[in-house]
Amino acid sequence: MILQLYAMFSQAESESISNNVKDGRRKGYQIGKVPMMYGSLLGYRKGPDGEPEIVPEEAEIVVDIYTRFLDGESIVGICNHLENQGVKTIKGNAKWHQSTVRHILTNEKYKGDVLIQKTYIADIFSKKSIQNTGELPQYLIKNHHVPIIEPSVFDIVQYEMSRRSNRHEVSRGGKTTKSKYSSKYALTDVLRCNECGSKYKRVTWTSLGEKQIVWRCTSRIDHGKKFCKNSPTISEESLHKAIVNALNVMLTTKTTIHELLKGSMAALLGANRSEMQIGTLSNEIAVLNNQIFEIVREEIEKRTDSKIIEEKCALLHEKIEGIKKEIQQMQLQKQAASSGNGRLREICEALDEIGTEFREYNDVVTRRLISKIRIVSNKKIIITFCGCMDIEQLL
Template identity: 40%
Template sequence: MMNTAPNVKIIPAKTQTAENRNRFRQLRVAAYCRVSTEQEEQQNSYQVQIAYYTDLINRKKEWTLAGIFADEGISGTQTKKRTEFNRMIRMCRNKKIDLVITKSISRFARNTVDCLQYVRQLKDLGIGVIFEKENINTLTMTSEFMIALYGSFAQAESESISKNVSWGKEKAYRNGKVPFQYKHLLGYKKGADGKPEIVPDEAETVRAIYDLFLDGFSMTDIANKLTLSGRKTAHGNTEWHREIVRSILRNEKYAGDALMQKTFTVDCITHKVMKNNGERPMYLVTDHHSPIVDRDTFNRVQQELARRNSKRKISDKTITEQGKYSSKYALSELLICGSCGTPYRRQIWKSNGNRYAVWRCISRLEHGKRYCTNSPTLKETVLEKAILNAVNEYFGCRDEIAEILKANIGSVLEYQGQDEIISIENRLKEIDQSRNDLIGLIASGGCDEDKLDGEFAKLYMEEQSLKEQKEDLKEKMRLSADTQDKIDSAMDMIKDESLRLEFFDNVIIRKLVECIKVKSKTELLIIFKGGIEVKTNIEN
């Protein structure tokens, strides 16, 4: 019987690599090198690597140089920002490179996932990667284990370096060393002594922002004003946005302080930065440099920011619990119903083809008389006239107010340094007595004079220091007295001036008035800042 078994001849598989696709042409070899920092010694290393790979590739007859790709000062934990690396990968995909050579796995990538991903991609294209330090050729090895192992070591090294850098930064923070990003900070530049120096023109812009905000303008309004006036941002642009204004208003550096570690990097692989909400310690250095705005102004701005951000909703139609600050009309913030305590809202009414503004209690608007049974609707023109009358009446009491203000300022300026001066004088007497005691001890032979030289020196140094402090305190007391004289002179001028508000001004009203209560359709109670209350009639 005939044998019907098929005659099968096995042809060994050939790995389709650049090396066996064409044995008679040179391999197009690319080199990749990278330095981790931009320091001068690393720059020299970068040049050396380029020279080394140029010579290595050109010395081999079977190789031809396809390019040297080098990234300077770029982290190896992510490939996203490594432009030369990405360009090399694109050329590999376009079949313009046959082989890649690099110093080590840590130079190729310090992220195990990225390292394996790109090695696999190139291997699928028939392109090998030679890692010189580890003596690995990805086309000839049978397992990815060694690459994964070395890649893990490289990643661990990056994580260790990242931790060391973070530790070094925190140590510097504890020692009060403040890093300044001057290119992002309006109002300051690096001075000749290395410390922050105020830039007068830019500082004027910063102060204007703080003043406008306290005058009741919204951040968007302030940004628009600065854009129209052609003021420049920290980056030299003349177009302002509310986010820029917000960052300036919140930045403690303008009060002379520095808060460090406001953000932190989650890990060295993703480089994700998060706001520090207590996950890491923060470090506050007070009075670190010259302030652009005084601390009282800065604190008032922070309080106003908190007030605007925490506004309660005033309508059931509001989706969130937070209301929205309006800078357009001062009365939106000040006018409240005397019956139910709900704020008033501005509306436009039409009558006989005419349009006019009125103010109505929001509770009455949205719920009728269910919760508020007695809240009048007031015409804006009549309302503003009544408020102007009250303000001018308030100005009419300026003599009394001036005396109260003068007394209050005087009490603030009265320098409480007299007790300190008395304390210093008492200590100076004690030092003088101690010196006499030491002289008496030497005269009686109870102690060698040489042994007491240190004690005499300590007493002398303390005495000189206390005398300087005493002179400083006296100078400050003289300044306080001069300032009080100037205040007295200014108050006398106020008494002689005729103060009267002719037009309703939102900014002035916000500065003067704390609250306006609608008592009835004929009466308002205006509470001024400082607690003074004025009742005024509404004349229809």
Template identity: 30%
Template sequence: MKEVEVIKANSSTSKSKRGKQIERIRVSAYCRVSTDSEDQLSSYISQKTYYTDLIQKNSDWIFAGIYADEAITGTQVTKREDFQRMINDCMNGEIDMVITKSISRFARNTLDTLKYVRMLKEKDIAVYFEDEKINTLTMDGELLLVVLSSVAQQEVENISANVKKGLKMKMKRGELVGFQGCLGYDYHPEDKSITINEEEAEIVRYIFKRYVEGAGGSVIGQELENLGYKTKYGNSTWVPTTVLGIIKNEKYKGDLLLGKTFTVDPISKRRLENMGEEDQFYIRNHHEPIISEEIFEKAHEILNRRNKNRGKIGDGNTKREKFSRKYAFSCLLECGFCKGTLTRRKWHSGSQYDKVIWQCVTSTKKGKKHCPESKGIPEQAIEDAFVESYRILCDSNKDVLDEFLRTMNETLSSSSVNKQLSKVEKEIEALEKKKSKLVDMRLEDVIDSETYEYKFSSLTSKQDELLNEREKLQTTAMNEKDIKRRLQEFKRTLEQNEVLHEFDRYVFESIVEKVIVGGYDEDGNIDPAQLVFVYKTGFKNSLDGNRFKPMRKNARGNRKTNELCSQTNNEVQSLSSHSSSDTCRDSNITTTTLNRIT
């Protein structure tokens, strides 16, 4: 039988690490509170003070600092900056032991608890939980840890269920839940009410007005950017989804829908749009509306029609409006024979004979037999006809012109950019005062160095953002000043009854309700070239489109085109990729300039 000699363990080696003797261990503490309530913040300060004294009073320990996260949930460690910093310091060999109050303070997610405990254990770094009296380097530590961290996670799930139940009860009573304000409204947390912000409300009214007039989300967004308007969160970029989100929001007609989203689980905190998985609560006449019920419903009718047709491009039974309002005449041309809309097409694309034609959608989608009288009409003919119609309007009908001038005066009197600039300058001044006060507090030793550095850095960062914003607003204000100067010149031109020399999209969209293409003359004869301009005040003007049809590019000798282009089987079916500005040529004031103030 072999003889086995037992070599007894030497406890002193446990105090060495990588062959280097450690006389005293470096100990840090981790503190956290999940809310910013007064009681919780008091507990947060008490934790920091307690652990600082505890570590410094122990002669075997070296104080390695306090890591603390204020008003941060424990279910997701990625959102806890100081926790992540502590783990990095541990992995860099700067800490030998971490003390925390309980498992729930360290993490309320079983998976995260075990992950980080094991990570530290591999580096011989202990985590000590005071309430549970668990040291993760002991033999039975992990077994207890698994059980207790599971209990902590279950506690979170129970709390989440109770909170959800409480929120639903509040919604059922008609209380405002989870709302922090939106464009056009200010939220008052003291009484959970909302009131109209008149400056922002003007932007909302403008969005609904332009949408009802036929403009799409991208067009309205571009106009808002040109005007220098900003979103609720100070963003100067208006994406189409932001504009459409405002159109969809029922709050603007005075109603309130609660429960639009829901949290999947308390651990991942992933939120999804409520598609019927949870109860929703609709409250009517909850607050003062910005938009009337009639305008809101009209906007939603347009929105629903466009959404319905989107994705049904090949369906001949639906009107294609995917590119609504991309061009000046989009959705504003009506067939005088079948009442359908006209779509924009480009014939002979890529050749020297290319031209833009507007055709009846019924004829192009269903076949010529469904609208045999209609014919394609050149875009330039419609533009030139409008210029002539506008001249007649200025000479014989002042109602539309007066309404247009009133709108111009309202635009010229607005000073939203200057108001925003003044607000930003006040915020910069307030931050400067806060920084000065913070310096005084540090000199008087009211706050410690670490808190001072954090707060001062945060204030400086905010101030830098505001300085950049002020610079952008100053540039926008200068541009707006130039736009107003040009508009004043244009306004004087209108007041002097001077006519347009070339087509202008802004003027067209501002005063025209629709254009009826084709119809019957006084004798009842078919006239596919007839153009009837219907103005928003009710004034109508009928013109012969043949008069404005441009010369054919392939005309020979005295050959002229006095006939409209009939549809053939080899017509190009693709839509033009040209932008809407193609239809708007320069005049006394450019369309781009006008769009910036609409």
């Protein structure tokens, strides 16, 4: 009995100390006091004034990772490139894991901001770190330090990460399945059949000893004319010519792009309004969590059966999950609006840099400026630039 009392007092003391430490840290967060884990942050070190300082040679690696990702290279490809170049991780390892590159591409510290309390420790004894999805407040400190990556570029990368991870293959012949991102050919990622919505696939035809590269609807390849009856086969050469022509049209319509940019700014302002709604929904989650806690506490005191307690809490848990999904959707919409604005600016800057007409097809330019190409017929395609500007081209 005495040992049990000692254990109870010890646990209570541990929890009290833990709560005091947590309260101290959260007060520090509110006034902008930020812990920086320099040992796992490539590109920064602690400066003489105690503030983050850029490490030039490491910052070059970070910029290279972002540039290659926006140029269409896959995360696996970036890892292979870094290893082949003999580049070491922040821990000094020669092996680059996909999670390491992905962390660099999604870490807001590289655009000069700091988001605090992304995770939390619910149990002081197990010390298990849990993802914070609204259970506790998060603190975003903007312009905390000098960025390595421009905020607009960072936002574009987040949109591209989301786009690659949410790609789906459309097929009338079976279930809709998730497709893998391809970094080999830019057209694999953007060509779509206007009739059935399926991807187009690069195919090599051989006739009388001569090879020809063509693109064909995957549904037509897999199922013949059963589901997609009229999708045309298009030669790669004609596609490349049409894309070059469309890019040259873009060069002559810069004024139109600037008008689109104004429209995108309006969408961005609407997305910013949704951030207030996200805050309200996060507070709702906190209230529901408190209700669950009170229900459990009261019912335990009444010695209610655990199954009854679970039933009472299940509805509240369901509400919390619904709110979390709503928050996630709002965050994606805000991210899309923000990155759309950034992509339009990128188009303007890219076209200003090029200045002269396009003379040959380029995969990098296609990835950066073209979001979709619909194959309407064997004579016509529709090219969509940055998700908001369509240009028809004859083949």
